[in-house]
Amino acid sequence: MNFTSLVFNRILSRKQVVHCIKKNIILSNSLFKLHTRKMSDKPKIIFVLGAPGAGKGTQCEKIVDTFGFKHLSAGDLLREERSREGSEFGALIEDCIVNGKIVPVEITCSLLENAMIRTKKETGNNKFLIDGFPRNEDNLQGWQRQMSEKVDFLFVFFLDCSEDLCVGRCLKRGQAGSGRSDDNLDSLKKRFNTYMTDTMPIIEHYQKLNKVRKIDTSPGPDEVFKSVQTALQQAHDEKLF
Numbered sequence: 600m601n602f603t604s605l606v607f608n609r610i611l612s613r614k615q616v617v618h619c620i621k622k623n624i625i626l627s628n629s630l631f632k633l634h635t636r637k638m639s640d641k642p643k644i645i646f647v648l649g650a651p652g653a654g655k656g657t658q659c660e661k662i663v664d665t666f667g668f669k670h671l672s673a674g675d676l677l678r679e680e681r682s683r684e685g686s687e688f689g690a691l692i693e694d695c696i697v698n699g700k701i702v703p704v705e706i707t708c709s710l711l712e713n714a715m716i717r718t719k720k721e722t723g724n725n726k727f728l729i730d731g732f733p734r735n736e737d738n739l740q741g742w743q744r745q746m747s748e749k750v751d752f753l754f755v756f757f758l759d760c761s762e763d764l765c766v767g768r769c770l771k772r773g774q775a776g777s778g779r780s781d782d783n784l785d786s787l788k789k790r791f792n793t794y795m796t797d798t799m800p801i802i803e804h805y806q807k808l809n810k811v812r813k814i815d816t817s818p819g820p821d822e823v824f825k826s827v828q829t830a831l832q833q834a835h836d837e838k839l840f
């Protein structure tokens with residue numbers, strides 16, 4: 600086996616690669632990039648997108664239990680910031696939530712980055728499910744500016760479900776006492792409008808890059824999770840994480 604295939608097959612460790620470099624043993628440029636990318640300790644990111652009530656939070660919790668990712672919900676972080684005493688963004692965030700509008704990316708992206716840094720520091724976990732983000736072009740551009748160089752983006756989970764089912768689930772969640780100011784018909788109409796006009800183009804953008812894994816979330820949660828698990832196992836076999 601030659602040197603190239605030793606690296607390619609990951610028989611050489613990062614330390615050995617460094618040794619080769621010091622000893623002036625030449626690695627081909629593209630193989631070196633491939634090797635260092637595989638060894639990257641940047642946070643691994645999966646975006647989870649889908650309509651309101653499609654089951655993003657539900658499936659993320661199951662993934663956390665089985666695959667050890669940390670779940671970061673952009674909506675939860677925004678609700679937390681809205682309720683934080685002294686937050687200068689509370690009123691703006693609440694107005695966006697009730698009216699199904701998207702909060703400016705500078706706020707959301709900073710909340711996400713801080714949560715990632717905190718998680719890494721406190722638990723060492725470096726694999727994240729980012730739920731409900733990027734939701735529009737502003738989110739996408741802001742993420743590219745602030746975060747894209749700092750992370751390894753893996754793919755988008757697109758949880759797909761009909762509007763009728765999704766609305767029914769959110770209303771039921773509201774009736775069961777979610778306490779969310781947007782689990783009502785008025786807000787849901789606006790949230791769906793934003794989803795169709797602003798979020799679908801983002802999903803399509805990633806589809807064009809072949810970065811979308813689509814899951815039908817109309818069956819019950821456990822049935823849906825079987826498909827999620829298959830997709831994640833495949834990604835794991837591809838050594839994406």
Ligand SMILES: Nc1ncnc2c1ncn2[C@@H]1O[C@H](COP(=O)(O)OP(=O)(O)OP(=O)(O)O)[C@@H](O)[C@H]1O
Pocket residue numbers: 649650651652653654655656657658674731768769771772816817818819820821823
């Ligand atoms: N596959 C499913 N079948 C039936 N009910 C479900 C399913 N998945 C989730 N639910 C229920 O539907 C409601 C919405 O689910 P969840 O909060 O996971 O959705 P979401 O996509 O995160 O919603 P949002 O975007 O509004 O935060 C919850 O009450 C949840 O228990």
Ligand SMILES: Nc1ccn([C@@H]2O[C@H](COP(=O)(O)O)[C@@H](O)[C@H]2O)c(=O)n1
Pocket residue numbers: 651673674675677695696697698699700701702703707730731732733734738781790
């Ligand atoms: N990237 C995001 C995510 C969410 N919001 C706002 O929060 C609302 C609730 O989001 P859920 O994911 O918990 O349903 C959403 O309707 C937006 O108003 C946001 O602005 N940006």
